[in-house]
Amino acid sequence: MAKAVKSGPKKIDISINGKAVTVTEDTYLLNAIMNAGFNVPTLCNHKDLAPEGACRLCLTEIEANGKRSLVTACNYPVREKIEVFTNTDRIKNHRKTLAEMYLGRWPNVEVIQNLAKICGATDSEKFKSELTDENPKACVLCSHCVRACNSFVVQNVLGFAGRGITRHMTMPFGETDPHCVGCTSCAYVCPTGAIQIADEMNNPADPELIRFHGMRINAMMSTHDKLQNRMREVGTANLVEVMDNYDILPVHNYKFGQHPDTAKIDSGVMKRKYFTQDIADGCWMGCSVSCAKAVDGFELKTGPYKGQRVVVDGPEYETAAGGSNMGCFDLDFIVEFNFYCDTYGIDTISYATTMAFVMEAYEAGIITSEHTGGKELKFGATGEVLECIHELARGEGFGVDVGQGIRRLKEKWSKELGADAKFLQDIGMEVKGLEFSEYVSKESPLQQAGYAMAIKGPQHDESLLVFVDAINNQAPTIEEKAEVLNYFPIFRTWFSLLGQCKLIWNDIVPPDNSKYPPNEAVKIPERVEDFQKFYEGMTGEPLDEEKMLRQSERVFNLQRVMNYYLGYGTREDDMPPLRAVGPATEEEYISRKERYDKQMKEEIGIDPDGKSTREKMDIIREYRYKRYNELVDAVYKKRGWDKNGIPTVERLQELGIDVPEVLAMLKGPEK
Amino acid sequence: MITVNNKEELEWCEGMTVQEVLDEMGYDYPLITVTVNNQLVQQEDYATYEVPDNAEVNVFHLVHGG
Ligand code: SF4
Numbered sequence: 103m104a105k106a107v108k109s110g111p112k113k114i115d116i117s118i119n120g121k122a123v124t125v126t127e128d129t130y131l132l133n134a135i136m137n138a139g140f141n142v143p144t145l146c147n148h149k150d151l152a153p154e155g156a157c158r159l160c161l162t163e164i165e166a167n168g169k170r171s172l173v174t175a176c177n178y179p180v181r182e183k184i185e186v187f188t189n190t191d192r193i194k195n196h197r198k199t200l201a202e203m204y205l206g207r208w209p210n211v212e213v214i215q216n217l218a219k220i221c222g223a224t225d226s227e228k229f230k231s232e233l234t235d236e237n238p239k240a241c242v243l244c245s246h247c248v249r250a251c252n253s254f255v256v257q258n259v260l261g262f263a264g265r266g267i268t269r270h271m272t273m274p275f276g277e278t279d280p281h282c283v284g285c286t287s288c289a290y291v292c293p294t295g296a297i298q299i300a301d302e303m304n305n306p307a308d309p310e311l312i313r314f315h316g317m318r319i320n321a322m323m324s325t326h327d328k329l330q331n332r333m334r335e336v337g338t339a340n341l342v343e344v345m346d347n348y349d350i351l352p353v354h355n356y357k358f359g360q361h362p363d364t365a366k367i368d369s370g371v372m373k374r375k376y377f378t379q380d381i382a383d384g385c386w387m388g389c390s391v392s393c394a395k396a397v398d399g400f401e402l403k404t405g406p407y408k409g410q411r412v413v414v415d416g417p418e419y420e421t422a423a424g425g426s427n428m429g430c431f432d433l434d435f436i437v438e439f440n441f442y443c444d445t446y447g448i449d450t451i452s453y454a455t456t457m458a459f460v461m462e463a464y465e466a467g468i469i470t471s472e473h474t475g476g477k478e479l480k481f482g483a484t485g486e487v488l489e490c491i492h493e494l495a496r497g498e499g500f501g502v503d504v505g506q507g508i509r510r511l512k513e514k515w516s517k518e519l520g521a522d523a524k525f526l527q528d529i530g531m532e533v534k535g536l537e538f539s540e541y542v543s544k545e546s547p548l549q550q551a552g553y554a555m556a557i558k559g560p561q562h563d564e565s566l567l568v569f570v571d572a573i574n575n576q577a578p579t580i581e582e583k584a585e586v587l588n589y590f591p592i593f594r595t596w597f598s599l600l601g602q603c604k605l606i607w608n609d610i611v612p613p614d615n616s617k618y619p620p621n622e623a624v625k626i627p628e629r630v631e632d633f634q635k636f637y638e639g640m641t642g643e644p645l646d647e648e649k650m651l652r653q654s655e656r657v658f659n660l661q662r663v664m665n666y667y668l669g670y671g672t673r674e675d676d677m678p679p680l681r682a683v684g685p686a687t688e689e690e691y692i693s694r695k696e697r698y699d700k701q702m703k704e705e706i707g708i709d710p711d712g713k714s715t716r717e718k719m720d721i722i723r724e725y726r727y728k729r730y731n732e733l734v735d736a737v738y739k740k741r742g743w744d745k746n747g748i749p750t751v752e753r754l755q756e757l758g759i760d761v762p763e764v765l766a767m768l769k770g771p772e773k
Numbered sequence: 774m775i776t777v778n779n780k781e782e783l784e785w786c787e788g789m790t791v792q793e794v795l796d797e798m799g800y801d802y803p804l805i806t807v808t809v810n811n812q813l814v815q816q817e818d819y820a821t822y823e824v825p826d827n828a829e830v831n832v833f834h835l836v837h838g839g
């Protein structure tokens with residue numbers, strides 16, 4: 103089958119001062135010059151900021167098609183074969199004059215003095231005038247601060263006012279702008295000290311340490327996000343198309359992992375037709391990830407606000423994937439669903455997963471329109487879903503039933519309607535009473551356990567591991583898997599202990615992260631170091647990986663003991679429904695028959711030929727639950743829990759949390 | 774024949790590049806690291822780096838997301 107192969111970036115051969123080099127198309131000439139080992143003086147250039155071409159010190163001569171011209175190297179993208187000269191007499195003269203002018207204007211600023219030296223300018227009197235500013239910390243109009251405010255923290259507070267010789271850096275109208283979030287990015291990049299930090303709030307032990315590591319993340323966001331996950335552009339919605347492509351996007355109550363209509367709800371459509379704002383999330387102003395998105399002027403079609411135009415915060419990945427899970431590939435619906443869930447105080451994930459379960463039960467004939475108040479709740483029934491939400495908010499009708507969640511619906515339907523309890527258990531995507539979040543875990547034992555063993559119930563917060571085994575085939579053995587399942591939930595818990603955002607841990611990755619072997623790379627070591635330094639900068643106490651995990655383990659074990667006490671903390675509570683570990687219906691088996699048959703032959707060692715789909719499903723079910731239980735055993739052992747998943751007294755002693763109140767909870771669930 | 778991530782097998786053809794392997798596998802995730810016979814391949818070389826027959830190709834996906 104012929105496939106369109108994407109062509110990579112073009113390579114261009116150029117020469118720099120006679121040296122032949124190959125560069126990728128659109129590389130800025132200054133970077134090519136530096137990489138080739140030559141130096142050019144610069145003032146306005148900054149490695150983490152988009153070039154501006156303001157100071158003109160980096161002027162370079164190029165020759166293309168026999169024509170010579172002067173360009174500022176910092177913002178000149180290489181697009182054709184050129185010869186470059188960085189040190190001709192013409193350039194040297196130009197540089198010297200420029201440097202003399204800078205020196206005349208700001209004779210005592212250190213960066214200017216250094217530049218003057220490099221450019222051979224010694225006469226500070228030549229261009230002395232009434233404009234000369236003797237301040238050693240004068241502003242030299244490099245615009246680093248303006249660009250950092252824009253691109254590090256997306257704030258746009260700073261700008262220049264005046265023209266020519268009266269040009270100066272300022273906040274709007276020369277007044278203190280209330281939108282300034284005090285992030286100190288501007289001061290950090292200022293080469294002269296013209297911007298001073300007046301106040302270190304919260305008395306951190308070492309503000310400079312925090313600043314250094316915070317700025318490292320800000321800089322990485324501003325330079326690499328557009329090449330990686332485009333969090334600033336589309337937020338977490340970028341995952342919709344990714345998950346669909348990898349067969350992990352939940353469709354029709356997690357039966358399938360992709361759908362031809364996903365293109366109707368992906369981040370491309372959201373960006374083109376819906377998103378109107380790129381803003382920092384409500385967590386804190388000035389967040390450099392700025393993953394929150396909003397839809398302005400959205401006209402509602404249903405409910406108490408019908409006909410009104412509103413602002414909707416979102417949708418994020420989980421909400422959009424809730425749409426595909428309910429078979430509702432319609433962004434108008436998803437945005438309205440998002441709005442009313444927010445307005446009524448309903449969780450979009452729990453609601454969508456419950457509704458997907460309801461829809462499957464409806465299609466399977468377990469409930470009928472008699473039970474739903476006349477609503478035909480098939481997959482894709484957008485209007486009926488919204489009607490149920492409005493009913494729930496009004497406290498009437500079938501909507502109230504849906505609002506109870508999957509666990510109670512399973513009980514209710516098997517008790518009142520005599521429904522097949524085992525089937526409901528197989529397809530009801532909840533563990534510990536909480537509905538699953540929106541990833542298909544069928545092919546990933548790590549994700550199955552990551553979900554079902556999570557303290558809070560099956561959400562991805564503690565461990566999002568679906569790629570690690572299903573795609574990367576890392577951690578192939580049970581022992582290796584148990585190690586991953588021991589590390590990640592504990593590591594991720596640490597963020598919650600400190601109230602830190604997890605997105606900046608793994609949504610922006612240093613380009614050289616691949617220098618680590620895969621099992622280390624997956625931890626993103628540079629970012630872990632940033633977090634450790636935040637802690638040290640705040641408290642004054644150094645933190646290493648061992649200590650970090652220890653802090654978490656104490657809380658993690660305490661949480662498990664509390665779970666146990668509340669009746670949600672034993673092996674039984676860590677068991678996923680069949681839909682989470684394998685095909686629960688013939689339809690699913692058949693849709694991925696090749697995959698399951700192959701596995702049966704190669705992994706289980708049973709020949710699928712001549713067996714009915716039902717028989718094969720039973721074999722897969724037995725095999726996968728057996729494998730799951732082996733994994734659970736290994737994880738419990740690693741965590742120092744007993745066979746039933748309860749932390750042992752010795753473990754609590756070792757962690758130093760064997761206080762009487764905790765030990766009392768170990769006596770068993772509250773009656 | 775080449776092996777991808779120690780599990781999938783792909784038919785090899787003369788001049789096959791890393792990019793072709795990624796396309797064939799449907800791997801278009803933004804955060805990946807590729808090695809061919811344990812040799813790291815830079816993203817800008819995907820379209821030109823040729824994969825030899827019998828190569829072990831590893832495409833390592835980093836998880837991201839909330
Ligand atoms: S402190 Fe931050 S938000 Fe305020 S002006 Fe400086 S860069 Fe902008």
Ligand code: SF4
Nearest residue numbers: 241242244245247292
């Ligand atoms: S205040 Fe500092 S960073 Fe901003 S333009 Fe002036 S010298 Fe440059």
Ligand code: FES
Nearest residue numbers: 155157158160176
């Ligand atoms: S460094 Fe290129 S114009 Fe300033």
